[in-house]
Amino acid sequence: MxxxxxxxxxxxxxxxxxxxxxxxxxxxxxxxxxxxxxxxxxxxxxxxxxxxxxxxxxxxxxxxxxxxxxxxxxxxxxxxxxxxxxxxxxxxxxxxxxxxxxxxxxxxxxxxxxxxxxxxxxxxxxxxxxxxxxxxxxxxxxxxxxxxxxxxxxxxxxxxxxxxxxxxxxxxxxxxxxxxxxxxxxxxxxxxxxxxxxxxxxxxxxxxxxxxxxxxxxxxxxxxxxxxxxxxxxxxxxxxxxxxxxxxxxxxxxxxxxxxxxxxxxxxxxxxxxxxxxxxxxxxxxxxxxxxxxxxxxxxxxxxxxxxxxxxxxxxxxxxxxxxxxxxxxxxxELNEIIDLFIPVLLILYPISITLIFLGLIRDWLPRPVLTYRATLAVIFTFSIIDVLRIKDYAVLQPVLQPLRVIPGYEVHMVWFLPSLVVLFMTILLGLFFRPASNCQTP
Known part of the structure; x- marks a missing residue:
């Protein structure tokens, strides 16, 4: 009841x-x-x-x-x-x-x-x-x-x-x-x-x-x-x-x-x-x-x-x-001191949090949730680090970061979005074609 x-x-x-x-x-x-x-x-x-x-x-x-x-x-x-x-x-x-x-x-x-x-x-x-x-x-x-x-x-x-x-x-x-x-x-x-x-x-x-x-x-x-x-x-x-x-x-x-x-x-x-x-x-x-x-x-x-x-x-x-x-x-x-101190951390945590919310909503429909969670979040973490390095503008990293500018969202702190979406769909497809033999979820 x-x-x-x-x-x-x-x-x-x-x-x-x-x-x-x-x-x-x-x-x-x-x-x-x-x-x-x-x-x-x-x-x-x-x-x-x-x-x-x-x-x-x-x-x-x-x-x-x-x-x-x-x-x-x-x-x-x-x-x-x-x-x-x-x-x-x-x-x-x-x-x-x-x-x-x-x-x-x-x-x-x-x-x-x-x-x-x-x-x-x-x-x-x-x-x-x-x-x-x-x-x-x-x-x-x-x-x-x-x-x-x-x-x-x-x-x-x-x-x-x-x-x-x-x-x-x-x-x-x-x-x-x-x-x-x-x-x-x-x-x-x-x-x-x-x-x-x-x-x-x-x-x-x-x-x-x-x-x-x-x-x-x-x-x-x-x-x-x-x-x-x-x-x-x-x-x-x-x-x-x-x-x-x-x-x-x-x-x-x-x-x-x-x-x-x-x-x-x-x-x-x-x-x-x-x-x-x-x-x-x-x-x-x-x-x-x-x-x-x-x-x-x-x-x-x-x-x-x-x-x-x-x-x-x-x-x-x-x-x-x-x-x-x-x-x-x-x-x-000072307010600006706090913002400058923690903005790089926020640029990493926020995309991860958005993804956790989305995955939490669709978790019951994922064929292999462990695989999807770990692969998607790993990609998001990687590209969020790239976003932080971009705003820091380290000269030594520019040759490495330059090719990534073609990714949609690079200039607006959303460089993580498209790669994570691709990985999400890839892991879902892999999960559908290669289901685990038992009921337990394995990556």
């Missing part, structure tokens, strides 16, 4: 997942895409939504299908490699990169405008308060539905509604002509911008948080876990799509007030200040801070649960505390 969750808890869970995905980057990218795409913003939006909303939703579905977390979705790989890869993903999306960035962006957008002389001391004090709150709400992972889904997220949504509807009812301009690469291929450019939100990595992390919260509310059997994970994923995806669409339009109508912005955050700040004055800056500060806080809580919780399962002798609370302290350290670096 299928176990049931109340409608209130279903909605609360959907709000919780929506809030965990909605970080500062998700608020900053769409306005810039909208301004550059101009009249072609809806074409760019289609591409952006495919990767900025579609991939996270598929990630949640894939994790729900296997009924666990990262270790389950990557089970066809060698055990040491699963541990190494999982640790890297959870560290990058957790204490080393994504979570410290939430505090940095919250400070720069939400606090700095109200300080006469912001400095290192004020940044340290803010990060201490920010991660103290995150720590307190993360040490009770089964209660995130109550703390995030039913308490913080409604306030965030109310603020987003005000910010999102304001350009519709009080536009500050009209969309202009598309600029740059948006003039030729707005859908593809939007696709790549959504790809860079890094939410596919987050989906692999948040799956275990969703499962944990469902189990804490009495949902135990696999079919019910999948059912409710899928519903909450849909709620979160719809919420993200609505936020993105409103921010695309905000950006597209912002050229008259922000003619040459450095980034989407600047568009949001000036737009909010123009419409609402000082109140607008306070509104934006509240939106960004709440969005970053919920994302930090989700990432800390997911990383802590992963390492808690790995290190049985260390308590969950201790792991949360250690991760929070590491976050404070990195949150007091």
């Amino acid at each position: 299928k176990q049931k969750l109340s409608l209130q808890n279903i909605v609360g869970m959907g709000f919780m997942v929506f809030a965990m995905f909605l970080g500062a980057g998700n608020l900053i990218f769409p306005p810039m895409v909208g301004q550059l795409a101009g009249q072609d913003m809806w074409y760019a939006a289609v591409g952006f939504l495919l990767t900025g909303v579609g991939l996270p939703l598929l990630g949640i579905v894939a994790i729900a299908r296997v009924g666990g977390g990262f270790n389950e979705i990557s089970g066809e790989m060698p055990r040491p490699l699963i541990i190494a890869l999982g640790s890297c993903i959870y560290l990058i999306i957790g204490p080393l990169y994504a979570v410290p960035r939430t505090a940095l962006v919250s400070f720069e957008v939400g606090i700095t405008p109200f300080l006469a002389e912001p400095g290192k001391l004020s940044q340290l004090l803010f990060s201490l308060i920010f991660f103290a709150i995150s720590w307190y709400l993360s040490i009770r992972p089964g209660k995130l539905l109550e703390s995030v889904g039913e308490l913080i997220t409604p306030a965030l949504i109310a603020l987003l509604v005000i910010l999102g509807l304001s350009p519709i009812f009080s536009p500050l301009g009209v969309p202009g002509q598309a600029m740059g690469t948006y003039t030729e291929a707005p859908v593809i450019k939007g696709f790549l911008e959504g790809y860079m939100t890094m939410d596919a990595l987050a989906a692999l992390m948040f799956g275990i948080v969703i499962i944990t919260n469902l189990k804490s509310h009495g949902i135990e059997d696999k079919s019910s876990l999948f059912h409710y994970s899928f519903i909450t994923g849909i709620i979160a995806a719809v919420g993200l799509a609505l936020v993105y669409l409103s921010l695309f339009y905000l950006g597209a109508t912002s050229r008259e007030v922000v003619p040459d912005p450095d980034n989407g955050g600047q568009i949001l700040t000036i737009y909010a200040e123009t419409l609402f004055g000082t109140t607008g800056i306070a509104l934006l500060a509240a939106v960004v801070t709440l969005a970053c806080l919920t994302t930090a809580i989700g990432c800390i919780t997911a990383a802590s649960e992963y390492f808690d399962e790995m290190f049985k002798r260390v308590s969950y609370r201790t792991i949360v505390t250690i991760i929070s302290i590491i976050c404070i350290f990195f949150a007091n670096m």
Whole structure:
């Protein structure tokens, strides 16, 4: 018999997942895409939504299908490699990169405008308060539905509604002509911008948080876990799509007030200040801070649960505390320093994560999953390394890398896509023609 969750808890869970995905980057990218795409913003939006909303939703579905977390979705790989890869993903999306960035962006957008002389001391004090709150709400992972889904997220949504509807009812301009690469291929450019939100990595992390919260509310059997994970994923995806669409339009109508912005955050700040004055800056500060806080809580919780399962002798609370302290350290670096430090790692991990999501969805239909997983991921890892070497521009490697420029996607960080697709189909064909003699899967 299928176990049931109340409608209130279903909605609360959907709000919780929506809030965990909605970080500062998700608020900053769409306005810039909208301004550059101009009249072609809806074409760019289609591409952006495919990767900025579609991939996270598929990630949640894939994790729900296997009924666990990262270790389950990557089970066809060698055990040491699963541990190494999982640790890297959870560290990058957790204490080393994504979570410290939430505090940095919250400070720069939400606090700095109200300080006469912001400095290192004020940044340290803010990060201490920010991660103290995150720590307190993360040490009770089964209660995130109550703390995030039913308490913080409604306030965030109310603020987003005000910010999102304001350009519709009080536009500050009209969309202009598309600029740059948006003039030729707005859908593809939007696709790549959504790809860079890094939410596919987050989906692999948040799956275990969703499962944990469902189990804490009495949902135990696999079919019910999948059912409710899928519903909450849909709620979160719809919420993200609505936020993105409103921010695309905000950006597209912002050229008259922000003619040459450095980034989407600047568009949001000036737009909010123009419409609402000082109140607008306070509104934006509240939106960004709440969005970053919920994302930090989700990432800390997911990383802590992963390492808690790995290190049985260390308590969950201790792991949360250690991760929070590491976050404070990195949150007091410069934002550009963190980005420069970890962008090569992200260029390797993100294609692997996308592929794991896709393989998790089709795993039951693969004739020889071990062969397909290992061969496809090996090719992706190789070409991702090539992509990192390309951006580093080592002169000694140019003769080797030059022939690879003919591969589609070489210049836009997708050189891995076509080779991995070829290997995927080759391993499927090999599996169909050379099935193993027994029921056990062998490479």
